[in-house]
Amino acid sequence: MIEHAADMIVHGEAWTIKELFVLPNEYIYWSIQIVMYPFMTGLVAGAFVLSSLYHVFHVEKLKEIAKFSLVFSFALLPVAMMPLLLHLQQPFRGINVMMTPHFTSAIAAFGIVFTTYACIVATELWFVYRVYFVRQVEKIRSQELKSVFDIGRLALFTALTLGAMDTSKEAQVKDHKACSTMAAIGIPVACFLHGYAGFIFGSVKANALWMTPLMPVIFICSAVVSGIALCILCYVITQEIRKFMAKRKMARWADDPGAPTVEQLEGAKQEEVSMVSNYLLYFMIAAVTLEILDMIFRGYTQVKSWDILREVLLDRDFTKIFILQYGLGNVVPFLMMILPGRNVRRTTIACALVLFGVFMMRWNVVIGGQAFSLSFAGFMHYHLPIIPHDAETFKEGFFGALTVMVTPFVLFYFINKIMPAFHKDEDVVH
């Protein structure tokens, strides 16, 4: 007989509080990292869809932000699977999903869809930046004195051109065409990438809150909303930084005679932001409509689970759902964006609120779906571990989530060094 004096903590016990009758094995097994997972994949998909608006539908005004969001979506890519790895009980076996996928499982599609998507984004980026790579190679080669750093850069850029050094007009037109094709293929794949994340939840028949065929569609819409909001937010912030640097001539590019002036930067920003925020509004309307429809439908049909769902939705989680998610995350930014006199600052604040709203939506779905027992006779409360006291409470706690949040920005910083998101090359057709 195995008996110890102290209780052995099982996975989930550290952050779950049970109330009334909850089955003995029930805990909040899917915690903060599973909230982060759809949130991050949503940002990837959304950022890509935004960049495709320019490449596929040729919305010329979006040229600048499209390039930025494409690079940013590439930086977000590796982060989409980070929460999954941090959540797995056996992270070293995570690769099994790719190696021995079991195709009746929604998660098994992850390996294939994610890899396909990563290839598409990488290919598109290559076509966008190929000429830039060639120019860099030519520039470094023409230098008289080469430092070790330059030789390293030369090797990197030469490798990145993949030997395609043709920069003629025809070649550039071909690049541009290939880019549009990749973007067009990318849109359905991006939607699939996120739609299946919704399917993972929507197909769990055991969970009364999750099980709805609307889930994938809701997830896609809110993904696009969050992706666009993040791109606007980051675009404005980086433009502000560039403005600041241009003013004080802090950056290397600021000394170039062709460098954008503060006024140019400001003008470009206003035009693009106002255009993109309209798209944001359309997708927001679609997302909120579907979410409300789902809730009304549940209330109207009143199946067996409605009693407990009503208590969770309208009573216990009321603040999280109706005040934070719908109120602060949807209604307030919506009003901020449709009321007359919209400016960049107001839109930026609205975007931050939208991002918060989408995060709360993921939270309310993932955690809210586990807030009640399968017995329909008890409740579970989630307490996010803030101060970690072991590896598990770090991984699946506040700091684990923070790590996932910060990583894309760190990656973007480095990727931006190789593929500058704001680079303007006159002879490039894009």
Next chain:
Amino acid sequence: MERRDFLKNSIMIVAGASVPLSALEFVDPKEVLAANLDIHWAFLLNTHKCVGCGFCVKACKTENDIPFNAKVTRTWVERYVYTKDDRRYIDSPDGALNGYTESRIDLGQGNFQEIDPNNVGKAFFVPKLCNHCETPPCTQVCPVGATYKTDDGVVLVDKEWCIGCGYCIMACPYGARFFHPTDHVADKCTFCYHRITKGLETACVNACPFGARKMLNIKDINDPNTQIILNERVGVLKDEFGTRPQAFYIGLAQEVR
């Protein structure tokens, strides 16, 4: 032969041959064996006989190396109490590991409810375990195929292959699955597969002093327990999920979920 003729003839041969060939069925010998297997394990629980002693839980934890001090269990017993003033109470402290030695109801978070014995309308115990469903949602959702159904009807987990994503735990409508506290993989009742395949009873059946739990081979109609399922009124848990559970209950109340 001209290329055109060659193509024409080829198409004719393929089209002509496909009609009779379609009548043939490709048969996997393993599938035939599985379909005609003379064993399909099932379980019979009699709620009238269960007294909530928790011996089954203790036996199960001992047999299957689930630590006593970990608040997860492969089998558990629930207590249902209905008062005359139409209040419903359910509890299962530690999954009834130590049996129901107290009359007060555990409401969680350290709260208890005393119930006046004269006010009790009806009360009963319900033992629970994995239902080893005919169409298990847990094996369907496993992304790596680490959990599977054997040909003789038992749902098992491959401890060496499970990645610990918890999707199967989420997919089970019965709360039968959990993360093993030391192995860190999904764990569940195996019908004591290591015992039943050697002709032994499961640990819980062995430990039950009142015969509330019975293991049976549902394909053997001479099995007395199979006879009960065939001849008496038995129920299953949550049949609305279409999982076709293989744990049958005598005296199942509609309130039990």
